[in-house]
Amino acid sequence: MTFNKCSINGKSYGELFDFSGQRVEITDKTQKVDFTWNHLADPKFVFHDHSLVEVVREGDPVAQAFFRLLALCHTVMPEEKIEGQLYYQAQSPDEGALVTAARNFGFVFRSRTPESIRIMEMGREVTYELLAVLDFNNVRKRMSVIVRSPEGKLTLFCKGADTIIYERLHPACAKLKSTTTNHLNEYAGDGLRTLVLAYKDLDEDFMDDWRRRHHEANISMDGKEERLDELYEEIEKDLMLLGASAVEDKLQDGVPQTIEQLAKADIKIWVLTGDKQETAENIGYSCNMLREEMKDIFVVSANTAEGKTRTVEDEKVNGEYALVINGHSLKAQVVELVKRYKQAVTLAIGDGANDVSMIKAAHIGVGISGQEGMQAVLSSDYSFAQFRYLQRLLLVHGRWSYLRMCKFL
Numbered sequence: 304m305t306f307n308k309c310s311i312n313g314k315s316y317g318e319l320f321d322f323s324g325q326r327v328e329i330t331d332k333t334q335k336v337d338f339t340w341n342h343l344a345d346p347k348f349v350f351h352d353h354s355l356v357e358v359v360r361e362g363d364p365v366a367q368a369f370f371r372l373l374a375l376c377h378t379v380m381p382e383e384k385i386e387g388q389l390y391y392q393a394q395s396p397d398e399g400a401l402v403t404a405a406r407n408f409g410f411v412f413r414s415r416t417p418e419s420i421r422i423m424e425m426g427r428e429v430t431y432e433l434l435a436v437l438d439f440n441n442v443r444k445r446m447s448v449i450v451r452s453p454e455g456k457l458t459l460f461c462k463g464a465d466t467i468i469y470e471r472l473h474p475a476c477a478k479l480k481s482t483t484t485n486h487l488n489e490y491a492g493d494g495l496r497t498l499v500l501a502y503k504d505l506d507e508d509f510m511d512d513w514r515r516r517h518h519e520a521n522i523s524m525d526g527k528e529e530r531l532d533e534l535y536e537e538i539e540k541d542l543m544l545l546g547a548s549a550v551e552d553k554l555q556d557g558v559p560q561t562i563e564q565l566a567k568a569d570i571k572i573w574v575l576t577g578d579k580q581e582t583a584e585n586i587g588y589s590c591n592m593l594r595e596e597m598k599d600i601f602v603v604s605a606n607t608a609e610g611k612t613r614t615v616e617d618e619k620v621n622g623e624y625a626l627v628i629n630g631h632s633l634k635a636q637v638v639e640l641v642k643r644y645k646q647a648v649t650l651a652i653g654d655g656a657n658d659v660s661m662i663k664a665a666h667i668g669v670g671i672s673g674q675e676g677m678q679a680v681l682s683s684d685y686s687f688a689q690f691r692y693l694q695r696l697l698l699v700h701g702r703w704s705y706l707r708m709c710k711f712l
Contacts, residue, residue: 375460378398464498
């Protein structure tokens, strides 16, 4: 994954325009940003919009707060065997891409302990006291850290899905929220994975009381998760919007071709993703699930059970159609739904920790080992390194297994 674009304080960065205002296509020959001023920059990092570096180096407070958040709000572990040569171990590749971006723009994550985080801010070493980590999970869809700066300033930094963060923004952010949403829609249309970034300054007295209650909830034996969720909800509100990040997630080789072959074998395929609807549709086209020749694509989008109830007449149709259902409309596990009502044999394949429940629910679970970690592999029946190997698993080894079972019975 690579840091591709971002929106900071209502301005979008990452694209190039000529003197007439027309967008310029970025190619291998396009001039790259020179990061030699930063001796801790990752030499592999590539960015083409010079204006973002200028804004950060000029000392823009919002731009610097944006990258400060990326350098502090994460679970990455650094490794520095040789002075100045940093290697980041990240639970997810997109988190690693964001921390690497902050590193190149002058906010370098150097080390962490359970009580502190040490970073370099534009060449100056700063150590923040880490007061609390509000972990990310599939329900919260956000992560926060609470830190105290050397000057004694208390700040909560939060990043997460746009729909989740927007619900918790201060009313003063309404105009910036509208502009940022337009940028998010553009990024999602390009197939990029987006996160919204926000912060909140905290009062010392409130923080002391909150930390006391947080400690009591952590050591409680009954209702620990519920009490922690309530505390997280209490402090993660009235946030101030900083902007949004956009990371490019490239498909593995052979994914479109594999899906095409499985579809020819009359295997019914669902793609489940936690990305924005526009991103999901873009991914659908890139992996041949959605095609231009389809007559229509139906979108079911609702926030309530009543809103998603629609009647589809059972009639003969000509041509191919597609159905897109947004996350608000999915009130039950899709795998369980298919198992219960279609009495079909299901297979789930995924590569991340958020895919574990889906893999366990299916009759056959397949984990892909890669940059997302090993949680999916450890929960699966079969594992391999590339999605395209699924074609051989089903159409070759699956057929052989079927024939052997037939002869045995």
